[in-house]
Amino acid sequence: MSAHVPVNNIIPFSLVDGPGARTSIFVQGCNIHCAYCHNPETQRLCVGCGTCVKACPTNALSIVAGAVEWDPDKCVKCDTCINVCPNHSSPRIKYLTAEDVFEQVSGYAPFIRGITCSGGECMLYPDFMYELFQKCKAAGIGTLIDSNGTIDFANYTDLLKVADGVMLDVKSWDDDWFCKLTGTDGKMVRKNLAYLSEHNKLEEVRVIVTEGWNDPEDAVRGIADTLGERVSSTRIRLMRFRVFGVKGPMATAPSPSDERMDAIEALAHELCFGKVVVS
Secondary structure, three states, X not given: OOOOEEEEEEEEEEOOOOOOOEEEEEEOOOOOOOOOOOOHHHOOOOOOOOHHHHHOOOOOEEEEOOEEEEOOOOOOOOOHHHHXXXXXXXXXXXXXXXXXXXXXXXXXHHHOOEEEEEOOOHHHOHHHHHHHHHHHHHOOOEEEEEEOOOOOHHXXXXXXXXXXXXXXXXXXXXXXXXXXXXXXXXXXXXXXXXXXXXXXXXXXXXXXXXXXXXXXXXXXXXHHHHHHHHHHHOEEEEEEOOOOOOOHHHOOOOOOOHHHHHHHHHXXXXXXOOEEEEO
């Protein structure tokens, strides 16, 4: 039985977290800190500073034994707490087991194609995912992982056996760009890209297109070179950067133009990706 893990949110029906209608599970906590993160409140665990308690307009938050306690009955989900949080966290976390999540997911089963574990970074909780995915597979519910790719999937072969695939973010190709964007390098992401493709577990590769913060053209070329002949069976998603939800240095960064998105889409087609999606 897996331990309780911090879950930020469960969205019953999502059309943007994999193929078809899916239930998306967002865990709390991430091992990198992307400048363009549009869910920055999922990055860290609450440290109990109390900033949100003072700001909450409905008194749904309080300090109990040094920790912030959330009363969902008083909460109106105005997001004041996450907007004022100086720690990129949220007090509205529930600690759940795989069984807890499965009980909720199973109620949606007739209406969804599967579930997607995201975050934060869901690979921080592999035992939780393994148990949850086992239960889902037994119930005929599809399973996908949405990951930043900085944790070695080769160490989690059992998890991959019960996962239909991985939606892998390639945030940049050049390590200098990658470090500027995330605070670390992209060596493990490139390794995982090759590994997942070789083992037929690469559901989708994703590249966010920014202006002046990464190298999407080089990333698309690098992905194609790494995949080799498998590029023709790979779906790539080119995602236009948008400022919604972003905090920090990219909060006022511009979105790329339609012309740039069109050019990168044309490049992906030229490199023979099996399917190119622009969003």
